[in-house]
Amino acid sequence: MTGSDPRTAPSAAPLTGSAAPCWVTLMTRDLPSAQRFYSEVLGWSFRPGHLGAEFSVARRGDIPVAGIFAVSTAYQVAVAWTPYFSVADADVAAARVRERSGTVAVGPLTLGKGRGVLASDRDGAAFGLWERIEPSTSPPAPDGHAHAWLRLRTRNAFDAAIFYGEVLDWASGRPGCCDVAYEGDEVIVRCEGRPLARISSGAVEAAVDPVVRPHWQVQFPVDDVPVTVAAAERQGGSLVEERSALGGREATLRDPDGALFTVTDLRGPVGTES
Structure with a gap:
């Protein structure tokens, strides 16, 4: 299944409402190259994440905007951007995906300040679910x-x-x-x-x-x-x-x-x- 990995799930979420789009992640094969590209194209800066050397958080100014995770080329994982949606209970949401003929590929897994799921809908579009366990300490996006x-x-x-x-x-x-x-x-x-x-x-x-x-x-x-x-x-x-x-x-x-x-x-x- 094309998609990202819940290990790139957010340390901060722009929206706190249940089921709102809360984060996007990129699965890539070369983290330094991806950082150079998106820095030049979108003006992002990068800081190491809390999930190891292969993970970084893209920022616009001081605001986290995306996660980027590098995987070994030994894994047959498609390079892709994937959105995550905030949910109150990752287990309940994952069960609903399965009940409605979607696919749960990974999770729920406890990662940092929350629990993540990687899934796809019944037509094959990949998306993630994110249940926050600890409150966010990052500022909101400017001007809402x-x-x-x-x-x-x-x-x-x-x-x-x-x-x-x-x-x-x-x-x-x-x-x-x-x-x-x-x-x-x-x-x-x-x-x-x-x-x-x-x-x-x-x-x-x-x-x-x-x-x-x-x-x-x-x-x-x-x-x-x-x-x-x-x-x-x-x-x-x-x-x-x-x-x-x-x-x-x-x-x-x-x-x-x-x-x-x-x-x-x-x-x-x-x-x-x-």
């Missing part, structure tokens, strides 16, 4: 903005919304839960009043192209998409697709190790008014 937002490209957005809603208690009315709204042919996920994820139909499960297969797309906000694309290409990355989207621009890039990610000048996953 997220460091990244998410888009799920899936076979059927409405079926996927039901799956994640049942696993993560979306639209349950519980304190801190995320809400969903059907807007045209997409589903918008709002957490603590802010849109943080979008679910779109049209992915093809058997597609050779990983961009077309069901997957969670991690989107990082940047000031200038063409400038960021040029920086990525100078550092050995490549442009997969650049397009207009929701009143702005976004580009899907491949880093030198093969991981796909998206940069966008939008302020949120549903357009410039987010």
